Amino acid sequence: MGETTSIPGSMKAWRVTRHGEPADVLELHDVDVPTPGAGEVLVRVAAVAVNFPDVLLARGEYQERPEMPFIPGIELVGEVVALGPDVTDHAVGDRVVATKIGVLAQYATVPAVAAHLSPVSLDDEHAAGLSIAYQTAWFALHRRARLQAGETLLVHAAAGGVGTAAVQLGVAAGARVIGVVGSAEKADVVAAAGAERVVVRGDEDVAAVVNELTGRRGADVVFDPVGGESFEKSTKCIAFEGRIVVVGFAGGVVPEVRANHALVKNYSVLGLHWALYQLRRPDLVREAHADLERLAAAGSITPVVGGTVPFERAPEAIQELAGGRTVGRLVIRVG
Numbered sequence: 001m002g003e004t005t006s007i008p009g010s011m012k013a014w015r016v017t018r019h020g021e022p023a024d025v026l027e028l029h030d031v032d033v034p035t036p037g038a039g040e041v042l043v044r045v046a047a048v049a050v051n052f053p054d055v056l057l058a059r060g061e062y063q064e065r066p067e068m069p070f071i072p073g074i075e076l077v078g079e080v081v082a083l084g085p086d087v088t089d090h091a092v093g094d095r096v097v098a099t100k101i102g103v104l105a106q107y108a109t110v111p112a113v114a115a116h117l118s119p120v121s122l123d124d125e126h127a128a129g130l131s132i133a134y135q136t137a138w139f140a141l142h143r144r145a146r147l148q149a150g151e152t153l154l155v156h157a158a159a160g161g162v163g164t165a166a167v168q169l170g171v172a173a174g175a176r177v178i179g180v181v182g183s184a185e186k187a188d189v190v191a192a193a194g195a196e197r198v199v200v201r202g203d204e205d206v207a208a209v210v211n212e213l214t215g216r217r218g219a220d221v222v223f224d225p226v227g228g229e230s231f232e233k234s235t236k237c238i239a240f241e242g243r244i245v246v247v248g249f250a251g252g253v254v255p256e257v258r259a260n261h262a263l264v265k266n267y268s269v270l271g272l273h274w275a276l277y278q279l280r281r282p283d284l285v286r287e288a289h290a291d292l293e294r295l296a297a298a299g300s301i302t303p304v305v306g307g308t309v310p311f312e313r314a315p316e317a318i319q320e321l322a323g324g325r326t327v328g329r330l331v332i333r334v335g
Contacts, residue, residue, distance in 0.1 A: 006081075007033055007042070007081055007082060007107070008033060009032065009033060010030050010031065010032055010033060011030070011031060011032075011033045011105055011106040011107050012028060012029070012030060012105065012106050012311070013028075013029055013030075013031045013071050013104065013105030013106065014026050014027070014028055014029075014071065014072065014073070014104045014105065014314050014315070015027055015028075015029050015031075015069040015070060015071050015072075016057065016058050016068060016069060016070055016071075016072055017068060017069045018068065019058065019059055019060035019068075020058065020059065021058065021059070021319060021322065022054065022055060022058040022315050022318035022319045022322060023315045023316065023318075023319040025058050026058065026072070026314065026315040026318070027069075028312070029069070031071075031105070033106075033107045034107065034108070034109045035082075035084075035109070036082055036083065036084030036087075036109045037084050037085075037109070038084055038085045038086050039084060039085075039086055039087060039111055039112055039113070040084040040087070040109045040110065040111055040112060041080045041082065041083055041084065041087060041090050041096075041109070041110060041112050041115055042080070042081050042082035042083075042084075042107060042108070042109050043076065043078040043079065043080055043081065043096060043098060043103075043107065043108050043109070043110060043115070044078050044079045044081045044106070044107055044335055045076050045077075045078040045103060045105060045106055045107060045108055045334040045335055046076075046077050046078045046079065046124045046128075046333075046334060046335045047076065047077050047078075047124045047125060047127075047128040047308075047331050047332060047333055047334055047335075048073045048075065048076050048103055048104050048128060048314075048331070048332045048334055049075045049076075049128040049129040049131075049132070049133075049161070049329045049330070049331055049332075050317050050318055050321050050326075050329065050330040050331070050332065051074055051075055051132055051133075051161070051321075052248070052250060052321060053074055054072045054073060054074065054104075054318045054321070055318060055321060055322040057070075057072045057101070058072060058318065064101060066101060066102070070101075070102065071101075071102040071103070071104055071105050071108075072101070072102070072104050072318070073101070073102065073103040073104025073105070073108075073332075074099055074100065074101050074103065074132065075097075075098075075099050075103065075128065075129070075131050075132050076097070076098055076099075076103040076108060076110075076128065076334075077095070077096070077097045077098075077118055077124050077127040077128045077130075078095070078096065078098075078108075078334075078335065079093065079094070079095055079096075080092055080093065080094040080095075080096055080115070081107070083112075084109075084112075087112045089112060090112055090115060094115075094117060095117065095118045096115040096116060096117060096118055097115070097116055097118045097127055097128070097130050097131045098110040098114050098115035098116070098131070099114050099131050099132055099278070100114055104314060104332070105334075106311075106334060106335065113278075113282045114278060114282075116131070116286070116289045117293075118130075119292075119293045119296040119297060120297075121296050121297045121299075122296055122302070122303070124333075125305050125308055125331050125333075126302060126303045126305060127303075128303075128329070128331045129161055129303040129304075129305065129328070129329030129331060130292065130296070130303055131289075132161075132162075132274070133161040133162045133164075133165040133303065133329065134165045134169070134292050134301065134303070135274055135277075135285065135288055135289070135292070136162050136165070136247060136272065136274045137162060137165040137166040137169050137223070138169060138288045138291065138292060139272060139274055139277060139284075139288060140166065140223055140245040140247055140272045141153070141166065141169055141170060141173065141221065141223065141245075142169075142173070142288075143277075143284065143288075144243070144245050144270045144272050145221040145223075145243040145245050145270065146243075147170065147173050147175055147220075147221050148173075148174075148175075148220075149173060149174030149175065150174060150175070150176070151175050151176070151220035151221060152175065152176045152177075152178065152210075152213075152214050152217070152218075152219045152220050152221075152239070153166075153170040153175040153176065153177045153178070153219065153220070153221045153222075153223065154178050154180070154206075154210055154219035154221070154222045154223070154234065154237070155167050155170065155177060155178070155179045155180065155190075155195070155222075155223045156180045156222070156223065156224045156225060156226045156230045156234075157180070157181075157182075157225050157226050157230075157250060158179030158180055158181055158186075158190040158193070158195060158198070159179070159181045159182075159186035159187075159189045159190050159327045159328070160225070160250075160326070160327070160328070161303070161304070161306075161326075161328055161329040162225055162247065163179070163190070163223075163225065164189065164190070164193045164303075164304040164327075164328055165301070165303070166223045167179055167190060167193040167194055167195050168193050168194060168300070168301045168302070169295075169301065170194075170221075170223075171193070171194035171195075171300075172295055172300040172301060175220075175221070176196055177194060177195045177196055178195060178196065178197045178198075178199065178209070178210055178213065178219065179191075179193070179195035179197070179198045179199070180198075180199045180200075180201055180206055180230070181198060181199070181200055181201065182200075182201055182202070182324065183200065184200050184203070186327050187200060189304060189327045189328065193304065197209070197213060201230075205233075206230075206233045206234075206237070207233045207234075207236035207237040208237075210237035211236075211237050214237075214239070217239050217240075218237045218238050218239035218240075218242060219234070219237055219238060219239055219242060220239045220241075220242050220243070221242065221243050221244075221245065222234040222238060222242070222243070222244040222245065223245055223247065224244060224245065224246055224247060225247040225248040225249075225250055226248070226249070226250050226251040227246070227248065227249035227250070227251050227252075227253055227254055227255050228249070228251040228252065228253030228254075228255055229251070229253070230251060231244070231246070231255035232255060235258075235261060235265070235267075238265060238267045239267070240265070240266055240267075241266055241267065241268075242267040242268070243267065243268045243270055244267065244268070244269050244270065245270045245271075245272055246269060246270065246271050246272065247272050257269050303328070303329055304327065304328030304329065305328055305329055305330075305331055306326050306327040306328035306329060306330055307326070307330050307331070308330070308331045308332070308333055309330065309331075309332055309333070310332075310333055311332060311333060311334045313332075314332045317330045317332055
């Protein structure tokens with residue numbers, strides 16, 4: 001092991017012992033503190049942001065299925081306390097944000113390439129939710145859709161962690177943003193994030209509102225982490241040369257992409273799996289982080305924290321996200 005600070009031998013960690021609903025299958029265990037391997041750092045975890053993959057991991061529905069029992073949690077902020085062999089770009093004492101499955105614990109090892117210095121402008125609660133939501137939104141809007149100032153951006157599930165990130169980044173890029181939410185109670189959060197207009201799904205027809213607001217031109221870019229009916233509505237209000245970025249299927253239905261419809265209306269459907277950038281183009285992830293750090297320092301983006309819970313109540317937080325009742329990011333305080 002490389003440079004270290006004082007580290008205990010054991011720690012508390014939440015582990016999934018069988019597949020099911022998070023509140024039913026997560027158990028708090030005493031386990032050994034892991035040792036960082038080559039290219040890894042050991043982090044004393046300060047806070048963990050709850051993400052929808054935590055729900056899917058508990059249910060056994062995520063694309064990765066770790067061997068049980070396993071530690072969930074995929075996004076943290078904390079302090080580097082030890083360096084593995086060959087790590088030269090981090091130092092003990094660095095405050096970092098990082099991503100990796102297995103961080104819902106008091107300590108976690110993460111690849112050094114997946115750890116980035118946490119913006120000094122954000123406290124732990126807000127920094128915990130910076131990586132996945134804002135990286136996903138940044139790559140969707142800037143790398144995949146090439147969003148331009150003056151364009152209209154439609155954001156589905158706009159009150160969630162990723163949705164509020166997309167709204168804020170769209171506004172920062174000079175776009176006109178329309179947000180879609182599932183209930184009137186969530187509308188104020190999206191308006192506060194900068195959306196010019198918030199549509200409550202079910203109360204109004206999303207496509208009709210977008211077409212009316214744009215003079216029948218439609219949305220230039222659509223950010224869709226929902227799928228299903230949300231995707232279908234988007235195809236009815238997409239602009240000439242518009243771009244629909246498919247980020248996920250939180251609604252539970254994978255839509256069919258009709259090639260003939262895309263041809264006739266001259267729009268593009270773009271997929272985004274952010275984790276592939278971490279694997280194949282970490283240089284672009286570093287570039288995105290630098291831009292996010294700049295925007296955070298300028299006050300242009302601030303992760304929306306929908307609530308914080310102590311470490312002992314982590315299963316409740318993940319279950320609350322599973323029920324679709326949250327806004328912004330729920331954050332679990334660890335250290």
